Amino acid sequence: MTTTRHILVNALSVSSGGGFTVCRELVRGLAAARPAWKFTVVMTDASAFHEPMRREALGANVAFLWAPANTAKLTSRLLYENFALVKWARANSVNAVLQLNGQKIARLHLPTISHAQDPVPYLPRMWENKGLKPKFGAMLRRRAIRSALKHADCMGFTSEYLRDLICDWEKITPRRSEVFYNAVPEDWCSRDDAQMPPLASRPMRVLTVSDITPHKRQHLIADAVCQLRREKGFEDLAYRVVGRIFDASYAESINMMGRTIPSADGKVHKPAIELVGRLSGDDLASEFRNARCFAFMSICESFGIPPLEAMSFGTPVVSSECCAMPEVLGAAAAYVPMDDGEKLKDTLRRVLTDDAMASDMRKKGFERFREFRWGETVNKMARVFDGMI
Numbered sequence: 001m002t003t004t005r006h007i008l009v010n011a012l013s014v015s016s017g018g019g020f021t022v023c024r025e026l027v028r029g030l031a032a033a034r035p036a037w038k039f040t041v042v043m044t045d046a047s048a049f050h051e052p053m054r055r056e057a058l059g060a061n062v063a064f065l066w067a068p069a070n071t072a073k074l075t076s077r078l079l080y081e082n083f084a085l086v087k088w089a090r091a092n093s094v095n096a097v098l099q100l101n102g103q104k105i106a107r108l109h110l111p112t113i114s115h116a117q118d119p120v121p122y123l124p125r126m127w128e129n130k131g132l133k134p135k136f137g138a139m140l141r142r143r144a145i146r147s148a149l150k151h152a153d154c155m156g157f158t159s160e161y162l163r164d165l166i167c168d169w170e171k172i173t174p175r176r177s178e179v180f181y182n183a184v185p186e187d188w189c190s191r192d193d194a195q196m197p198p199l200a201s202r203p204m205r206v207l208t209v210s211d212i213t214p215h216k217r218q219h220l221i222a223d224a225v226c227q228l229r230r231e232k233g234f235e236d237l238a239y240r241v242v243g244r245i246f247d248a249s250y251a252e253s254i255n256m257m258g259r260t261i262p263s264a265d266g267k268v269h270k271p272a273i274e275l276v277g278r279l280s281g282d283d284l285a286s287e288f289r290n291a292r293c294f295a296f297m298s299i300c301e302s303f304g305i306p307p308l309e310a311m312s313f314g315t316p317v318v319s320s321e322c323c324a325m326p327e328v329l330g331a332a333a334a335y336v337p338m339d340d341g342e343k344l345k346d347t348l349r350r351v352l353t354d355d356a357m358a359s360d361m362r363k364k365g366f367e368r369f370r371e372f373r374w375g376e377t378v379n380k381m382a383r384v385f386d387g388m389i
Contacts, residue, residue, distance in 0.1 A: 013101035029378030031059035115156035159324035196314035207291035217297035288313035311365030332364035
């Protein structure tokens with residue numbers, strides 16, 4: 001006889017496209033892996049991800065708890081978690097918690113997987129020299145994660161890189177830790193080279209899929225593309241960025257770079273840079289299928305799902321040699337030292353013109369992305385819950 005359990009998934013901290021994807025796939029996968037269990041996802045009402053999450057088909061055993069809109073702010077969220085949410089969990093017979101920000105609710109005395117996904121508090125380059133507020137915010141988040149390292153039943157991490165970064169900084173070994181890799185959908189793993197458009201048939205286009213914000217370093221890629229446009233053979237090279245704009249002034253500075261850039265023939269062709277906005281489904285798939293190269297120069301990643309997605313569409317990946325990227329992408333990507341714009345330009349030129357190199361990267365990419373499957377990740381997490389409850 002299967003025992004019914006009630007799992008609370010705390011997604012109040014989800015604030016980015018990557019966080020949304022992880023939340024969606026973990027909930028959908030866990031609900032399918034344990035169909036007799038009930039899952040309640042708590043999210044902030046009226047957040048950017050409210051409606052997208054409501055539209056997802058997550059399973060009949062998944063429900064939502066919409067927290068007040070003010071929980072988008074840290075102080076209100078903490079008060080809500082430690083009082084209203086604790087009371088709700090007791091009244092609704094919650095058995096365990098999946099905490100998606102690597103923290104643990106102090107007053108909620110239930111078995112908890114604290115799943116860390118964000119390296120920002122442990123990367124000084126993300127908050128040093130940016131004023132008191134970011135530095136203080138990083139300190140507060142480290143303190144909360146430190147408490148989870150000591151008290152959570154299981155600490156989850158999206159990569160070995162992130163586990164080592166946090167545990168080495170804090171000098172704490174959790175009572176239990178697991179790496180729950182992010183992944184691609186199971187049905188994607190049947191894709192092969194023959195199903196995807198040949199690289200030679202694709203437009204001369206470089207693609208990035210990520211939120212538009214300085215640490216993603218889209219400006220480096222934009223600058224490299226603009227420089228290549230001045231070279232013969234790259235007159236129609238374009239750079240497309242698919243993602244939500246987090247920093248409007250940063251996005252505008254990227255737009256400005258490509259508005260009037262002349263090509264090698266002295267003429268202004270189609271725009272060098274296009275910021276597309278957030279896409280999903282067939283529209284996003286079309287972007288991957290029509291890119292000659294995928295570029296990802298982020299300096300802050302605990303995993304990095306979009307490069308794996310690009311590989312599943314047969315698109316060669318150029319990545320920063322930073323954070324978890326080598327662990328995730330292995331030998332299938334071409335790497336560029338962090339913030340090295342000149343090396344990035346040279347690498348893009350090679351990938352776009354060296355057919356043998358691009359073909360080899362495409363082949364390795366198809367092999368690599370299949371190593372990361374949401375089915376394996378959620379089954380591992382479900383087994384951890386089995387042992388905790």
